[in-house]
Amino acid sequence: MQETEKAQLTSSLVQRLVAEQFPQWSHLEVMPVEHDGWDNTSFRLGDQMSVRLPSADGYVAQIEKEHRWLPVLAPQLPLPIPAPMAKGVASDEFGRPWSVYRWLPGQAANVGGIADLVQFAADLANFLLALQRIDTTDGPSAGPHSHFRGGLLTTYDAETRQCVRDLGSVIDAHTVLDVWDRAIATVWDLDPVWVHGDVAASNLLVVDGRLSAVIDFGCSSVGDPACDLVIVWTLLSGNSRRAFADGLSLDPGTWARARGWALWKALITYREAIATGSLGTAEQRFGWRVNAAQLIHDLCIDA
Numbered sequence: 106m107q108e109t110e111k112a113q114l115t116s117s118l119v120q121r122l123v124a125e126q127f128p129q130w131s132h133l134e135v136m137p138v139e140h141d142g143w144d145n146t147s148f149r150l151g152d153q154m155s156v157r158l159p160s161a162d163g164y165v166a167q168i169e170k171e172h173r174w175l176p177v178l179a180p181q182l183p184l185p186i187p188a189p190m191a192k193g194v195a196s197d198e199f200g201r202p203w204s205v206y207r208w209l210p211g212q213a214a215n216v217g218g219i220a221d222l223v224q225f226a227a228d229l230a231n232f233l234l235a236l237q238r239i240d241t242t243d244g245p246s247a248g249p250h251s252h253f254r255g256g257l258l259t260t261y262d263a264e265t266r267q268c269v270r271d272l273g274s275v276i277d278a279h280t281v282l283d284v285w286d287r288a289i290a291t292v293w294d295l296d297p298v299w300v301h302g303d304v305a306a307s308n309l310l311v312v313d314g315r316l317s318a319v320i321d322f323g324c325s326s327v328g329d330p331a332c333d334l335v336i337v338w339t340l341l342s343g344n345s346r347r348a349f350a351d352g353l354s355l356d357p358g359t360w361a362r363a364r365g366w367a368l369w370k371a372l373i374t375y376r377e378a379i380a381t382g383s384l385g386t387a388e389q390r391f392g393w394r395v396n397a398a399q400l401i402h403d404l405c406i407d408a
Contacts, residue, residue: 114146126193158203166250167323185318209318211310220314222345228316230352237298244327254302255328261369268372280405288365291358293329304333306340306392334363339393371400
């Protein structure tokens with residue numbers, strides 16, 4: 106969905122959808138959330154619920170996945186995750202299914218709002234370790250529904266190399282490609298594990314300075330956990346980075362692929378920012394501690 110189409114998903118539309126399909130909640134106020142995502146457009150529904158509408162057809166499969174698997178994952182995790190409460194159906198006003206979830210309190214994580222970044226990193230590592238230990242039987246393998254998170258990093262090889270060509274002299278292309286080549290030279294050769302798929306600061310909630318919940322499992326799958334480690338560069342640093350790595354104890358090849366996932370995201374974000382004149386906005390959306398250009402530099406200097 107283009108930004109202009111996304112803008113058409115309004116509180117008034119959601120109010121009508123709720124009134125039509127869930128009249129027991131029609132009296133509740135609908136309000137936009139403070140920090141919205143891209144895959145879905147979200148709204149508050151009263152004090153205890155939220156509504157999420159997929160922003161394009163490609164995100165519809167995530168709804169069935171979350172309704173099927175979030176109730177299975179939740180009891181086995183040390184932090185709250187979204188709880189599906191109802192599933193809306195496509196209608197004349199909105200032609201895709203949509204979801205109602207229980208509202209989780211908290212603010213999106215950022216360095217300034219975290220009381221102890223080392224503790225935060227350890228808590229996040231503990232959450233991901235618990236997620237990786239959950240039985241994967243019948244779980245969804247990586248694919249289009251997860252934007253291939255949990256799958257092979259080589260899925261994005263052509264796009265990454267094109268980004269390097271497009272960015273030209275504004276990056277150190279030789280070093281970038283060296284880091285990328287080392288990343289795609291490795292593979293996950295252990296049993297597949299559950300992955301969240303989008304462990305960004307914007308999907309981590311904080312209450313009183315501590316990690317309180319993990320949201321948005323739309324990119325979740327069963328596969329390679331490397332994609333879940335990107336936050337070690339996008340948010341963490343120094344002692345917090347070490348605490349996160351120590352809590353997971355993964356092999357060097359997985360960390361190399363994690364660096365590759367971070368590099369791919371930074372490259373496509375930087376290219377888009379230059380093309381649209383929107384340098385700096387992506388960091389606000391994702392909760393990165395640095396901009397895309399600095400992230401690319403950081404990923405290369407300590408590789």
